[in-house]
């Protein structure tokens with residue numbers, strides 16, 4: 001009796017939960033019955049101005065980086081987004097009727113951005129950062145749609161994902177979404193000015209900065225849209241530093257102009273954006289207007305909390321001195337392989353090679369990006385403000401794990417730099433993870 005009662009109780013609980021999950025995911029109330037056309041929701045034909053605006057917003061959203069395969073037609077999709085659970089391929093956003101958005105209307109498109117659902121109602125995988133695109137306004141979505149519809153149609157099917165079963169299935173996505181996704185809209189804060197709010201809209205929504213700059217949980221969900229506390233990007237193994245911790249990026253004492261310059265050119269002072277951030281600058285932020293970049297800078301600065309950098313005295317007091325054999329091995333490699341560009345005293349060459357002396361990035365606690373740069377080289381973004389950036393060669397074939405650990409330890413203990421030793425294990429973790 002009791003068993004039967006419990007069983008039926010559990011059954012109704014399951015049914016109730018399923019109903020909640022179904023309601024949560026499919027009852028979005030968007031009317032998608034409109035006709036397929038390039039008309040915007042207001043019914044007017046797209047003007048040149050709308051198209052230009054749409055293109056600009058697509059750049060601000062860095063949609064092109066994900067929706068373009070290497071060597072493929074722009075926006076025709078097919079780029080693999082690697083996740084710890086498998087690869088998801090981006091879809092074709094050109095107006096091809098069979099494989100692209102040729103049969104979509106503006107409401108379908110808005111629903112995809114706002115609710116993460118495809119034209120046929122299918123739930124999309126969160127490799128598409130729709131927890132951010134949900135904040136995009138309807139007017140902006142319409143302008144983007146109009147621009148996409150003006151592109152030449154390209155026939156290219158979206159390859160199926162390789163997600164481990166059952167993760168890519170609709171029920172699994174429905175449960176995931178009930179846990180981690182909520183359709184929303186950008187809520188402007190009345191205690192902040194218009195510039196701050198514009199910056200917040202760009203950073204939290206279109207720019208989806210927290211998709212990389214926040215930690216991901218075991219089920220692949222990133223933090224809240226305004227969580228910029230930094231995170232390790234899975235699979236590609238780069239650390240997107242915390243933008244809220246001043247010790248990591250120094251945004252608190254950087255001027256608004258410096259932050260603007262960094263996002264516009266990929267370089268500010270001795271700092272160069274590299275790895276995945278170079279791509280963000282290359283495809284997205286370099287194209288933004290000074291007004292929007294300034295708004296982003298204002299918002300970013302307001303999100304940086306600690307004004308004090310950790311005292312180097314405190315850090316060096318708690319540090320073990322570098323062992324003699326490692327020190328001389330590191331110095332020797334530096335002399336042979338690095339000093340030609342970065343200078344005998346780590347002073348660099350202005351405008352070409354960054355100084356390593358007194359460089360914050362060299363002394364960061366998390367050494368992932370340092371190891372990445374030495375193993376795979378540095379490719380700063382090519383931008384209008386820095387069209388032919390100097391690069392750094394990869395050392396993966398020249399130096400082994402011990403060499404790289406020693407030379408990085410050398411950089412971190414010379415010319416006034418004070419940071420703990422780098423171990424061969426830290427180098428190996430990254431070398432091994434790239435399947436080389």
Ligand code: HEC
Nearest residue numbers: 061062063066081088089090091112118119124125127128
């Ligand atoms: C981090 C990579 C990434 C970024 C950035 C990104 N997308 Fe996507 N997008 C994807 C992936 C992957 C899919 C396919 C998801 C699926 O099929 O489940 C997708 C799907 C879509 C879809 C649904 C298409 C369909 O056929 O159902 C639309 C619409 C879309 N993206 C628009 C955009 C727009 C607009 C932007 C820029 C604001 C953007 N995406 C930025 C990765 C991305």
Ligand code: HEC
Nearest residue numbers: 207208209212238239240241249272273274276277280369
């Ligand atoms: C695809 C992942 C990704 C996205 C999206 C992303 N970042 Fe980054 N970001 C990184 C990584 C990785 C680094 C570290 C790069 C390095 O050490 O050069 C970084 C570094 C930075 C830095 C430190 C300076 C630098 O370039 O190294 C700033 C500032 C920054 N990002 C701002 C932003 C803003 C603003 C956005 C949103 C418009 C954004 N990022 C979006 C991955 C990303």
Ligand code: HEC
Nearest residue numbers: 271272274337338341353361373378379380390391392407
């Ligand atoms: C041919 C010139 C050249 C050589 C040789 C070279 N580098 Fe670099 N290095 C660069 C350039 C250019 C950059 C900036 C590009 C970037 O960070 O993507 C850079 C960036 C770096 C950074 C990252 C600084 C930052 O801003 O985050 C480190 C660390 C570094 N180099 C260490 C080394 C070490 C260690 C060696 C020797 C094993 C070396 N480099 C050899 C040109 C060089």
